[in-house]
Amino acid sequence: MIENILAFLLVFGIIVVVHEFGHFYFAKRAGILVREFAIGFGPKLFHHRKGETTYTIRMLPVGGYVRMAGYEEEADLRPGMAVKVTLDKADKVEKIDIQGTNESVDTVPIEVSSFDLEEEMYLTGRVGTDTEEKTFQVNRDALLVEKDGTILQVAPKDRQFQSASLLQRMLTNFAGPLNNFILAILAFTLLAFVQGGVSSNDSLIGEITEDTPAAESNLETGDRVLSIGGEDVESWNEMVMVIQENPGEELAFQMEDKSGNTYKESIVPMTFEQDGEDIGRIGIAAYMEDSVSAKLSYGFTNTVFIISQIFSLLASFFTGGFSVDQLGGPVAIYATTEAVVQAGAIGLISWLGFLSVNLGIMNLLPIPALDGGKLLLNIIEGIRGKPISQDKEGYITLIGALFLVILMLLVTWNDIQTFFLN
Known part of the structure; x- marks a missing residue:
C-alpha cells in the first residue's frame, strides 16, 4: 500500500x-x-519565498494552483482589521x-480604516x-503576511492578470494543458x-512464444503476413482479429x-477463454521497431492516438448518452496505480503519459473554472472588443466550479463503489 501511495503521489505530483x-x-x-505557486490544496504545510513568488x-x-495577481483572488486585508506594519x-x-x-520592535500596530x-x-x-488616523505610502514590492503565515507580495494594478494583453492572457491560460501534452x-x-x-x-511477426502453434511452424521474427485465408492483411490489429475469431480452425x-x-503456412490457433468467449491465439507478439527514429516519433504518435481516443469518448457522450461510469477521478487513479506499480518503471512512465x-x-x-472555460471567455472578449465584467465573470466561474464539485463528488462516489464496495 505504501508503494501504491508513493507512486500515486509521484505521478500525480509530476503532472500537476x-x-x-x-x-x-x-x-x-x-x-x-x-504571488504563489502551490502544490496541493488546503492548509499550508511549508512555504519558501524566492523572488516575487512564494512556493x-x-x-x-x-492538485495545485498558480496564484496570479488579480486573478480570481480576494485580499485578506479588510477595513477595521488590526495589523502590524514594518516601515x-x-x-x-x-x-x-x-x-x-510579529512582535518585533520595528513593527507598528495599526487599525486599518482604508487602503489601496x-x-x-x-x-x-x-x-x-x-x-x-495616519496615512502611509506602501512600496510597490511590499509584502503581505496572510492569516496562515503565507508571505505574498502586494499587486499593483499594472502587474495584475487583466493588465496583460489578450494574447498574453490566452497563452497563459493555454500553457497548462500545453505542458501536459509536452510531458506526455x-x-x-x-x-x-x-x-x-x-x-x-504492421502485419509483422514479433517475438514467438515457445510451445505454441507459431513456434511449431516456419514463421520467423520479422516475417510479414500478407493474407490469411485469402483475405489481405494490412495491419497487426487486422491479423489479431482474424486469428482471435477462428480458434481451433486451420x-x-x-x-x-x-x-x-x-x-x-497452415496454422491452427489455440483456444483461450476471454470474458466468457473462446478466442484464438498462435503465440506471437507485435514486432518491435528499435530504430531511433521510431522511438522518437512514438512520443508524438502515441500522444495523438490517446487524444483521438479521448475525443471519441467525449463524442460518445452526445451520441450514446452520458454516464458517470465512463469517468474516473482520483480514487480510480489510485485504484489503478497498484497494477501500474506491479509493471515497474515501464508501467509508471506509461501511466504518467496517459494521465498527462x-x-x-x-x-x-x-x-467555466477550467482553462478551457477561461479561454472561451478570452475568445468572447476578442469578439466583443472588451472583457466581460468581473462580476459576471465571477458568477460564471462560480457556476462552473459548482458543476465541477458536483461532478467530482458523483465520480468519486462511483469510483468508491466500483473499486472498494463491490
Missing part, C-alpha cells in the same frame, strides 16, 4: 507541477505577478502582517492608541527507449520473409 509551471512561465513572461506545499496532494527608512510600508504574530494596494498604494489607520510526448518517448523499441502496427497464411520471398494527456484534454473543455 508541470501543468502549473506552464501557467507560471507564461505569466512571468507577460509581466504578471505570480507552498499544502495538505491535500490532489522602511522613508517611513513607507514594506510589510503588512495580517497574522499579527493597487493604484494609489497607501494604507490609512489609527496607530496604536492614537485617535487620529516526453514520457512516451522515454518509454520507447526504456522498453527497447515500439510495437509496430488458417492458411500467405507470408513474406525478410528477403522478400513468399511462402505459405487526459488532464490536458479535460482542462481544455469549455467549462
Whole structure:
C-alpha cells in the first residue's frame, strides 16, 4: 500500500507541477505577478519565498494552483482589521502582517480604516492608541503576511492578470494543458527507449512464444503476413482479429520473409477463454521497431492516438448518452496505480503519459473554472472588443466550479463503489 501511495503521489505530483509551471512561465513572461505557486490544496504545510513568488506545499496532494495577481483572488486585508506594519527608512510600508504574530520592535500596530494596494498604494489607520488616523505610502514590492503565515507580495494594478494583453492572457491560460501534452510526448518517448523499441502496427511477426502453434511452424521474427485465408492483411490489429475469431480452425497464411520471398503456412490457433468467449491465439507478439527514429516519433504518435481516443469518448457522450461510469477521478487513479506499480518503471512512465494527456484534454473543455472555460471567455472578449465584467465573470466561474464539485463528488462516489464496495 505504501508503494501504491508513493507512486500515486509521484505521478500525480509530476503532472500537476508541470501543468502549473506552464501557467507560471507564461505569466512571468507577460509581466504578471505570480504571488504563489502551490502544490496541493488546503492548509499550508511549508512555504519558501524566492523572488516575487512564494512556493507552498499544502495538505491535500490532489492538485495545485498558480496564484496570479488579480486573478480570481480576494485580499485578506479588510477595513477595521488590526495589523502590524514594518516601515522602511522613508517611513513607507514594506510589510503588512495580517497574522499579527510579529512582535518585533520595528513593527507598528495599526487599525486599518482604508487602503489601496493597487493604484494609489497607501494604507490609512489609527496607530496604536492614537485617535487620529495616519496615512502611509506602501512600496510597490511590499509584502503581505496572510492569516496562515503565507508571505505574498502586494499587486499593483499594472502587474495584475487583466493588465496583460489578450494574447498574453490566452497563452497563459493555454500553457497548462500545453505542458501536459509536452510531458506526455516526453514520457512516451522515454518509454520507447526504456522498453527497447515500439510495437509496430504492421502485419509483422514479433517475438514467438515457445510451445505454441507459431513456434511449431516456419514463421520467423520479422516475417510479414500478407493474407490469411485469402483475405489481405494490412495491419497487426487486422491479423489479431482474424486469428482471435477462428480458434481451433486451420488458417492458411500467405507470408513474406525478410528477403522478400513468399511462402505459405497452415496454422491452427489455440483456444483461450476471454470474458466468457473462446478466442484464438498462435503465440506471437507485435514486432518491435528499435530504430531511433521510431522511438522518437512514438512520443508524438502515441500522444495523438490517446487524444483521438479521448475525443471519441467525449463524442460518445452526445451520441450514446452520458454516464458517470465512463469517468474516473482520483480514487480510480489510485485504484489503478497498484497494477501500474506491479509493471515497474515501464508501467509508471506509461501511466504518467496517459494521465498527462487526459488532464490536458479535460482542462481544455469549455467549462467555466477550467482553462478551457477561461479561454472561451478570452475568445468572447476578442469578439466583443472588451472583457466581460468581473462580476459576471465571477458568477460564471462560480457556476462552473459548482458543476465541477458536483461532478467530482458523483465520480468519486462511483469510483468508491466500483473499486472498494463491490
